Amino acid sequence: MQQRTLGTTGPQVSALGLGCMGMSALYGDADRTESIATIHAALDAGVTLLDTGDFYGMGHNEMLIGEALRSAPAAARERALTSVKFGALRGPDGDWSGYDGRPAAVKNFAAYSLQRLGVDHIDIYRIARVDPDVPIEETVGAIAELVEAGHVRHIGLSEVGADTIRRAAAVAPIADLQIEYALITRGIEERILPACRELGIGVTAYGVLSRGLISGHFSRDRQLPANDFRGMSPRFQGENLQRNLDLVDALRKVAEEREASVAQIAIAWVLSRGEDIVPLVGARRRDRLTEALGALDVALDADDLAAIEQAVPADAAAGERYPAEQMAHLDSEH
């Protein structure tokens, strides 16, 4: 497995990470047995980075990963690195009620995550969204204390803009910024990616397939269950969906000429954007994982990249990447 290093202070990780969110939440129901088999298959293939959030299914995702790690061969378990997000507040009905980045809350969240994951440290720890009532310096300072005490190895950030990145990096070394980045989601290129590069911070990119929209497997007539985020996502609605899938049709032609799948081309494009970027693929089935890992064998030359960007020009996406009320929580969009 190819390796990449997260920033100047972060760990070496597999060039593709596995994002486990969809195994517990946000994309409708998932199959538990298949989810664990997918994590095992990823570890077996050399994937070392497993990404989760304590709020993905209210602890469900961490317990799932804990179970998968316990039942994996010892060598794979020892190589695995956990990347955990915290801070989102949920209710028993699954509702979202803000973020908590107070230092005492950070340590409380961490204590529960360590227990659910069944590990003695978390490799990268980050608040999912900035708490508007708590300066980022205080939240990052609390994680730095967890690093000092040995409970956490590295500090990460999630969905923050360049100014917040600079403030956080002034407090403690930051390994990576986790943020959405894809052929149809290129907002980080102007200010955020340059700031990360200037400060020696890596990027773990999520939504590389735009939550399946540009995977080549999403169809116009797919019915989404009520608990699927995509049912509320502007990019998956009506006319927007039609226009976005037209982009996928153009990308499919490019992929076919290169004997790759649409998903592989989309992932390979993100891989091509820099050695400091590690795509997190959201596979929750082994067949999807196998397809995603195939992107590592897709070498794109300048002509390929030009053809891809002609098929899907920057800013071609129809619709915002989150509903308006969730966009408001994104420090990265302000």
Ligand SMILES: NC(=O)c1ccc[n+]([C@@H]2O[C@H](COP(=O)([O-])OP(=O)(O)OC[C@H]3O[C@@H](n4cnc5c(N)ncnc54)[C@H](OP(=O)(O)O)[C@@H]3O)[C@@H](O)[C@H]2O)c1
């Ligand atoms: N920091 C943040 O704010 C944030 C936000 C969101 C996610 N994340 C992290 O990033 C990870 C990845 O995000 P994501 O799941 O939205 O990304 P994604 O990789 O863009 O989308 C994953 C979805 O694409 C579909 N898909 C189709 N073909 C696929 C293939 N070959 N490989 C993988 N997926 C394929 C699957 O949907 P179907 O199974 O329905 O076909 C899958 O659930 C998450 O698991 C989570 O850990 C972070």
